[in-house]
Structures are given as structure tokens and as C-alpha cells.
Amino acid sequence: MSDQPPQHDPHEAGPYDALLLLSFGGPEGPDDVVPFLENVTRGRGIPRERLKEVGQHYFLFGGVSPINAQNRELLHAIRKDFAEHGLDLPVYWGNRNWAPYLTDTLREISDAGHRRVLVLATSAYASYSGCRQYRENLAASLAALAEEGRPVPRVDKLRHYFNHPGFVEPMVDATLAALAALPEDVRAGARLAFTTHSIPTAAADTSGPVPGHGEGGAYVAQHLDTARVIADAVRAATGAGLPWELVYQSRSGAPHIPWLEPDICDHLADAHAQGAPAVVMVPIGFVSDHMEVKYDLDTEAVAKAAELGLPVSRAATVGSDPRFAAAVRDLVLERAATERGRTPERCALGALGPSHDICPAGCCPARTPLPAAAGTD
Numbered sequence: 001m002s003d004q005p006p007q008h009d010p011h012e013a014g015p016y017d018a019l020l021l022l023s024f025g026g027p028e029g030p031d032d033v034v035p036f037l038e039n040v041t042r043g044r045g046i047p048r049e050r051l052k053e054v055g056q057h058y059f060l061f062g063g064v065s066p067i068n069a070q071n072r073e074l075l076h077a078i079r080k081d082f083a084e085h086g087l088d089l090p091v092y093w094g095n096r097n098w099a100p101y102l103t104d105t106l107r108e109i110s111d112a113g114h115r116r117v118l119v120l121a122t123s124a125y126a127s128y129s130g131c132r133q134y135r136e137n138l139a140a141s142l143a144a145l146a147e148e149g150r151p152v153p154r155v156d157k158l159r160h161y162f163n164h165p166g167f168v169e170p171m172v173d174a175t176l177a178a179l180a181a182l183p184e185d186v187r188a189g190a191r192l193a194f195t196t197h198s199i200p201t202a203a204a205d206t207s208g209p210v211p212g213h214g215e216g217g218a219y220v221a222q223h224l225d226t227a228r229v230i231a232d233a234v235r236a237a238t239g240a241g242l243p244w245e246l247v248y249q250s251r252s253g254a255p256h257i258p259w260l261e262p263d264i265c266d267h268l269a270d271a272h273a274q275g276a277p278a279v280v281m282v283p284i285g286f287v288s289d290h291m292e293v294k295y296d297l298d299t300e301a302v303a304k305a306a307e308l309g310l311p312v313s314r315a316a317t318v319g320s321d322p323r324f325a326a327a328v329r330d331l332v333l334e335r336a337a338t339e340r341g342r343t344p345e346r347c348a349l350g351a352l353g354p355s356h357d358i359c360p361a362g363c364c365p366a367r368t369p370l371p372a373a374a375g376t377d
């Protein structure tokens, strides 16, 4: 037991002097699509055919990804929450792959005199793509600042928040709403399909330590933990224990490289063949209803379901839910307290417990090692 009070000081973000919302970025018009895809795929060996196809997904939506508007809303929600709770911490926004670019935002942060920056990535789980790649981009941008002779702020990254109640509870409500949107006669037998981005199995197997489960596998273990919490809450709310499964979407690698399966579309076909009357798709792997949700689920998977004659509905992601904004404040205050040498309470649902604050050495390695900020290596 600690002799310190478990609460965090509700107004104290020190030693931090800024929060940076770090996201993926997306195109905002037809002319942006190709340069955006070039930014995303530089050096990643994605087949040309796949790129053409993904470009078409964006063109179908006028060349506009919803992700930037969603991040502007999240930024607004976080600033509003901080202001309402007397937390005086400036919040900035930068992206890995589109304007506002991370390097430009960090330059602004440095020029404003900030020296300790906490980073909230719009990715809730471990994995190379969801964590280290963001840290590599941070390191590259900080190196650019050093090159320009600017003061380089120290950056830390908030822990993975997949199991924070402020992330999970909005998804429980969204799942219940999606269930209610199904025709009444198929609701009772509906299946829950929790979806996330597929990644290469090699990346999944090295995605970081899992408490009590050994060295790798955090990506799948964390998703299963969140899925189970939501499924249990849905059972508690409806009295019906619906069958559920974790499935994958948005695979992009060459066919001979194994990626996590089953794909959502194959899952819909299997569920239908097994007599499932309906499926609720719950995209727990994503923070907002961006293109992977709007195209891969709402367009492609919905078309597949229509072809099968299988009723489906899709749960909303957390987006800018005030509970998520409050969770961000909680995570900031928690980490700030930890940095000040306190032992704050660390909120987490599920069986895995709160994730590590600092990524351990060798965590979610890249195929080609690059410098990474905000971690042990």
C-alpha cells in the first residue's frame, strides 16, 4: 500500500507543458490522394495494384478521408474537457502522413517554448504499425528540429488505452445501439464481430509483452481483452450472451505473406453458412470512423452481407465522445503524477491491467530498425 493519496492532482500536468494529438492523417481532396498514398507507403513494398485499389476507395468519397475532420473534433473535445476541469495544458495536433504534418507541429511546439511534451496517438493498441511507427516518426521529426538548430522537446507517449473505461464504455453503448438497429426478429441470435486492422502475423507475434502470457502477442491479446469486456457488458445489459469473435479487415500485404485472419468478409460468409441470422460489426481497432471503417466495413463488408442476404449493422467508434476526452485527461494526469514520483491510480478494465508507460527495449520491432523516440530503444 502506498501512503500517497491515490487520486491525481486534478489541475497538475507538470512536468508536461503540452499535449500532442498524433494521428495518421488523410487526404482532403482528389489532388491529395496520390501524394498521401505515397507518403503512407514509402519504402513499405505494397503492391502497385493494391495502391490503385485503395486510391479508388478514397475517390469514391470525393478524395476526402473523414479522419482529419474527426481529429479536429477530438481536439476540440479534449480542449473543452481540459478547460471545463481547470487543466491548463495546450493541445496541439500533428499527423504522420498528411497536413498538419508532425514536423511542422513539433516546430511550433518548440518555438512556443515547450520542452516536455506528452503524446496521445490515435491508436489504442500495441504493434509496430500502431505504436513504434508513430515513435519512429516522432524521432525523425525531432531530428529535423535539431538539424534546424531548434531546441528539441522531450516527448513521452501515453500508455495504450485499449482497456481504459473512457475508451471501452462508449463502444459498449455503440454496440447496444447497433444491435437495436437490427430488425427485431434477428436481434436475439445476432453475432458480434469485433474487427481490427489485420497486420502480418510476424508483426502480431512481436507486438510486445503480455502480462502472464510471455514476450509477444500483445496486439491480439489486447483486442481479445477489450472484445470480451464489451461482450460481457452487452450480456449484462440485454440478458443475452451473444456469440462473438475477433476478426480482421483492411489487409494489404502480398498474398504469400501471412496476415491475421479471418477477414470480416469471409467471416460474414461463414456466419451466414452456419445459420447466423445477423451480425453486428464492432470496429474496436479504430478510434474514429475513418476510411478503414467507411470503406472496408460500411461499403465492402455491407455489400458482401447484402449479397449473402445477411442483416448487418455497424457500431460507431469512440470518435470525440466526451468520455474519451475525459479519459485523455485522466491518462495525462496519471502520467504526469507518475513522472513527479507519485503512484497514481491507473484505470483499466479487463484482465490485462494497465499497459506499460514506456515501451520496453525490442518492443514491436521494425523489419528495418530506425531510431524511435519515447521508448527504451
Ligand SMILES: CC1=C(CCC(=O)O)c2cc3nc(cc4[nH]c(cc5[nH]c(cc1n2)c(C)c5CCC(=O)O)c(CCC(=O)O)c4C)C(CCC(=O)O)=C3C
Pocket: 024, 025, 026, 027, 037, 040, 041, 044, 046, 050, 051, 054, 065, 066, 067, 122, 123, 124, 127, 129, 130, 197, 198, 199, 200, 250, 251, 252, 253, 285, 286, 290, 291, 292
Ligand atoms: C494497425 C493499423 C492501424 C490501426 C492503428 C492506427 O490507427 O494507427 C492502421 C490505421 C490506418 N491505416 C490507414 C491507411 C492506410 N494504411 C495502409 C497500410 C497499412 N496499415 C497497416 C496497419 C494499420 N493501419 C499496415 C500493416 C499496413 C501495410 C503497410 C505497412 O506495413 O505500413 C495504407 C496503404 C494502402 C493499403 O495497403 O491499405 C493506407 C492508405 C488509416 C487512414 C484512414 C483514412 O484515411 O481515413 C488509418 C487510421
Ligand SMILES: [Fe+2]
Pocket: 197
Ligand atoms: Fe493502415
